[in-house]
Amino acid sequence: DSEKVTVAFLVAVGAAEKGRPTLMFLTKEAVRVAIPGYAHAVACDGCPPLADLIGRYESAGGRFLVCPICFDARKLDKDNLLSNAEIGGTVPMWDWIGDEAATTFSY
Incomplete structure (x- = not known):
């Protein structure tokens, strides 16, 4: 749901750009957001492109923690993550x- 993802990023970008430590825990299909070039949707008229929000989030120091179970279930490449993403679970x-x-x- 690109609109849900956009809203989550708007909240996270706002926090990160205000200097707050920000971590997004990616689960289920959202783990794909941590793959470079994957997220490129525009959710609605007037919504910023998801790729722009991801870039702003990274520039502001935002981090991604990617659920290892969800990531492995999709057979994705652990060596192909955004620079601000790492594989890690709830601990x-x-x-x-x-x-x-x-x-x-939670979105």
Whole structure:
């Protein structure tokens, strides 16, 4: 659902561009977003291209954590990830969050 993905990126880009540490945990079909050149859709009239949002997110220091189970199930190439993406599950996600309060969104 490109519109859902666009909204998720708008929220994440906004946080990252404000200097907030930002991590997107990619699951299911969204793991493909971490593959260079995959995401190129424009969800709606007036929506920014997804590729532009991904570029802004990376430039602002945003990171991707990619579910290893979902990634492997799709037989994707682990050597072909965006520079700000890494394979990792829920334990690394919670390690990143740490003991401090965190704001989470799910799309």
